Amino acid sequence: MREELQKFIDTIPAVKDAFRLKETFWINDKKVPQAQQPAAALHPDQIEDARNRLERFAPYLEEVFPELKATGGIIESELREIPGMKDFLNTAYGAGIEGRLMLKMDSHLPISGSVKARGGIYEVLKHAEDLALEAGMLKETDNYRVLAEPKFREFFGKHTVQVGSTGNLGMSIGIMSAKLGFHVIVHMSADAKQWKKDLLRGRGVEVIEYADDYCAAVEQGRKNSDGDEMSYFVDDENSKNLFLGYSVAGERLKNQLDRQNIPVDRDHPLFVYIPCGIGGAPGGVTYGLKQIYGDNVHCFFTEPVHACCMMLGMATGLQDQVSVKDLGIDGRTDADGLAVGRPSAFVGKVVEPMLSGIATIEDKKLYDLMRGLLDKEDIFIEPSACASFGALIRPTELKGYLEKAGLTDKMKNGTHIAWATGGSMVPEETRAAYLKMGL
Numbered sequence: 374m375r376e377e378l379q380k381f382i383d384t385i386p387a388v389k390d391a392f393r394l395k396e397t398f399w400i401n402d403k404k405v406p407q408a409q410q411p412a413a414a415l416h417p418d419q420i421e422d423a424r425n426r427l428e429r430f431a432p433y434l435e436e437v438f439p440e441l442k443a444t445g446g447i448i449e450s451e452l453r454e455i456p457g458m459k460d461f462l463n464t465a466y467g468a469g470i471e472g473r474l475m476l477k478m479d480s481h482l483p484i485s486g487s488v489k490a491r492g493g494i495y496e497v498l499k500h501a502e503d504l505a506l507e508a509g510m511l512k513e514t515d516n517y518r519v520l521a522e523p524k525f526r527e528f529f530g531k532h533t534v535q536v537g538s539t540g541n542l543g544m545s546i547g548i549m550s551a552k553l554g555f556h557v558i559v560h561m562s563a564d565a566k567q568w569k570k571d572l573l574r575g576r577g578v579e580v581i582e583y584a585d586d587y588c589a590a591v592e593q594g595r596k597n598s599d600g601d602e603m604s605y606f607v608d609d610e611n612s613k614n615l616f617l618g619y620s621v622a623g624e625r626l627k628n629q630l631d632r633q634n635i636p637v638d639r640d641h642p643l644f645v646y647i648p649c650g651i652g653g654a655p656g657g658v659t660y661g662l663k664q665i666y667g668d669n670v671h672c673f674f675t676e677p678v679h680a681c682c683m684m685l686g687m688a689t690g691l692q693d694q695v696s697v698k699d700l701g702i703d704g705r706t707d708a709d710g711l712a713v714g715r716p717s718a719f720v721g722k723v724v725e726p727m728l729s730g731i732a733t734i735e736d737k738k739l740y741d742l743m744r745g746l747l748d749k750e751d752i753f754i755e756p757s758a759c760a761s762f763g764a765l766i767r768p769t770e771l772k773g774y775l776e777k778a779g780l781t782d783k784m785k786n787g788t789h790i791a792w793a794t795g796g797s798m799v800p801e802e803t804r805a806a807y808l809k810m811g812l
C-alpha cells in the first residue's frame with residue numbers, strides 16, 4: 374500500500390470501509406447548488422452539438438441497422454416503472470422506497486446492448502464525420518445516408534480505430550467501426566468475457582487479448598495507435614467525446630418523463646443511480662441531467678467493493694492519481710463493465726460539484742438483485758447493471774441524505790431511476806450460469 378494513503382483511511386470512513394473491503398456509501402460534501410456550479414472543462418452547448426450530430430447520423434443508422442427503423446435511427450432505450458422490484462427491495466432489503474421506482478433500460482439499447490451504445494457509438498460517428506468532412510467527401514447539410522455507400526467504406530477502410538476495453542466499450546466501438554468500414558482493433562483486458570470476443574471477431578473486428586487488467590489493455594492500445602498515423606485511439610480515460618455522447622441521455626430522459634406525465638420539480642425530486650466504471654458513462658449522464666433538472670435531480674454512482682476507483686478518487690480528492698491497487702484492493706469483480714481500478718482523469722473533477730454520492734456493493738448481492746428483477750419484472754440485466762440498485766438498498770445513509778437535503782416528506786412524490794447499463798446481448802448459457810451464481 375502507498376503509505377501516504379493511511380491518513381485518508383484514518384480520516385474518511387468510506388475510505389476505511391473500502392480498505393477493509395466493506396460496502397460503503399460516501400456522501401459528497403463538495404456538492405454545491407446548481408446556481409453556484411463553477412465553469413467546467415465542458416460547456417453545456419457541447420451537449421447540444423452532440424445531440425445534433427446524432428440527428429445528422431440518424432438516416433445513416435436507420436439505413437444500416439434494421440433494429441433502428443422504429444426510432445428513425447435514434448438509439449434510445451425504454452424507461453419503465455418496476456413496482457414489483459420496488460416491493461422486492463422493500464421486502465428483501467428493507468429499502469423503504471417511497472414514490473416510483475423506474476428502470477432506464479440501456480441494457481436493451483439497440484446495436485450493442487449497453488450504455489456504451491451512447492458514448493462509444495457517438496465517438497466513432499464523430500471521428501468518421503471529422504475524417505469525411507476533412508477529406509471533402511461530406512457536408513454537414515448532406516443526408517448522411519450516403520455514408521452507407523461503398524466509396525465511404527473504402528475510405529474508412531484505410532483508417533484504423535483502436536480501443537482498450539473490459540468488454541462493452543469494445544462491443545460498441547467494434548460493431549460501429551466495423552459497420553462504417555474501419556479496420557478496428559479492440560484490446561481486451563482479462564476481465565472481458567469470451568462471448569464478447571467471439572461476437573466481435575464474427576463481425577470482422579480484430580481482438581487482442583491481455584492477461585492483465587483494464588489499464589494495461591488501454592496502455593497497449595494507446596501505444597499501438599500512437600505509432601500509426603492512420604489510427605485513432607478511443608481514450609476511455611480522457612475522452613470528452615465519449616462523455617458528451619452519454620450526456621445526451623439527459624434530454625432524452627426528460628422527454629420520456631414528460632411523455633409519461635412524471636413531474637420533476639422541488640416537490641417531486643428525481644433520484645438517479647448509475648453504475649460506474651471509469652466514470653464516463655455515469656458522469657456524462659449526470660452532467661446531462663444536471664443541465665436540465667439542476668437541484669431537483671440527485672445523482673448517485675454505484676461501484677463494486679473491489680473496484681471502487683471513483684469513490685476513492687473523489688473522496689480523497691486524488692482523482693486519477695490513486696488506484697484501488699494503491700490500497701491493496703485487487704480490482705477483481707464479476708461486474709466486468711465496472712472492473713476499473715483507476716478513475717478517469719477528468720470526470721471526477723467535472724462531477725465533483727454536482728454528484729450526490731457513491732455507494733459500493735458486494736458481487737454476491739448483484740446476483741440476488743439480478744434474480745429479483747427477473748422474477749418480479751421478467752427483465753434480465755447483467756451483473757454490472759444490477760449495481761444500479763446498490764444505493765437503494767442502503768436506507769440508513771439515504772435517509773441521512775434526504776434529511777440533510779430537506780426532502781424526507783417529499784419522497785412519496787419522488788421518482789427513483791435505476792440505470793440498467795447492460796444485459797440484452799448476454800448469451801443464453803451465460804445468463805443461465807449467472808442465475809445460479811452465489812446461491
Ligand SMILES: *Cc1c(COP(=O)(O)O)cnc(C)c1O
Binds near residue numbers: 755
Ligand atoms: C461501461 C459500463 C458502465 C460504466 O461506464 P464507465 O464509463 O466505465 O463508468 C456501467 N455498466 C456497464 C454494463 C458498462 O458496460
